[in-house]
Amino acid sequence: MPPVVLAQHVTKWYGSRRAVADVSFAIEPGEIVGLLGPNGSGKSTIFRMLTGYLVPTSGRIEVAGCDVVSDSLGVRRAISYVPEDAPLYDHMRVGEFLHFMAGLKGLHGAGARGAVDEAAERLELTAVMMLPAGKLSRGFRQRVSIAQALLANPKVLVLDEPTSGLDPHQVIAVRDLIRSLAGRHTVLMASHILPEIEKIASRVMILLDGRLLTSDALKEMTQHLALRLSSSSPYALIVLAAQGVSGVREVAPDADAGTGHYLVRAERRASLPADLIAALVAADVAVSELTEVRPDLERVFLDLTKRLGEAA
C-alpha cells in the first residue's frame, strides 16, 4: 500500500528564520506516529504544511495521494487537524456545534445526522450534547474537538498536544481513544512530553531545531550502553579505573540517585560490564552495584537536546 502521508525534502523559512529543514518521512495507513520535539522545533509548522495552511518553501508533501500545493482541496478532504487549544464556539451547544461543523465539511441532512450521532457515540458525548461548549471541562472540550475532526471520516487525523492540560483521568481516556482510532484512521500526533508519546504511538519521529532525526542516528544513540554504578570509594579513583577500560566514554555522578551513585556511559560491547568490574576491583574500588540502565527514549531525547544545545 502506498504511504498515506509522504514528505520529501521539505523546508520552510519564515523570512530569515528557517523553521523546518530538509524533512522527509512516510506514514503508512493505520499507523499512530508521534512527532516529538521541544518547543519551537517546528512541529506546528509541519502540521500546518500537511494540512495545506502553509506552503513549503521547498520540497513536496502528499496526503492520500494529493499534493498539498496543487490539490489542497483534496488534502483538506483527507486530513483533519485538532489544534492544541480546542477552539470551540462557547455559546453553541455541543450537538449544534457538531452539526454546524458537519455542514462546513459538506455533510447535510441524514448524512450529517448519522455522522454526528456516530462521532458523539465514539467520543462518549451523548450526555453533553445539549450543553453549551463554554460549560465543558477541558477533557470534554478535547473530545468534542476530536469528534468534529472525525465527522467527515478523514483518512488522517493530526493532533497537536492532545493530552496537554488534562487531568490524569482525562489523559488516560484520551490516550485510549487515540489508540482506538488506529487502523481506521492514520494518526499523527505532536508532543514535547516523551513518556506520553511513547505510551500512545507505534512509532516516534524526533524533531530537533527543524530537523528530523534519522532512524540511523536514533539507533546509534540507543546502541550506547549506560551502567549505574554504586560505590563508596572516591570519585577520582572510580574515574581513573573506569577510564582505563576500552569503550568507556564517561563516568559522571548520578544526580537523581544521590551520593555514591554514578552513571557510566560506554560503547555497547558484551564483555564491557565484566571488564569494568575487573578494572574497578583491581584498583580497590568497592563496588556495591553495577546494573544496566535501559536506554529509554527519554534519555536519548534529553542527551540529543543537550548535545544540540552544546553545539549551538
Ligand SMILES: Nc1ncnc2c1ncn2[C@@H]1O[C@H](COP(=O)(O)OP(=O)(O)OP(=O)(O)O)[C@@H](O)[C@H]1O
Ligand atoms: N509565523 C511565524 N513567523 C516567524 N517565525 C515563526 C512563525 N511561526 C513559527 N515561527 C518560528 O519557527 C520555529 C518553529 O515553530 P513551531 O511553532 O513550528 O514549533 P513547535 O515545535 O510547534 O513549537 P511549540 O511546541 O512551542 O508549538 C520557532 O522558532 C518559531 O519561533
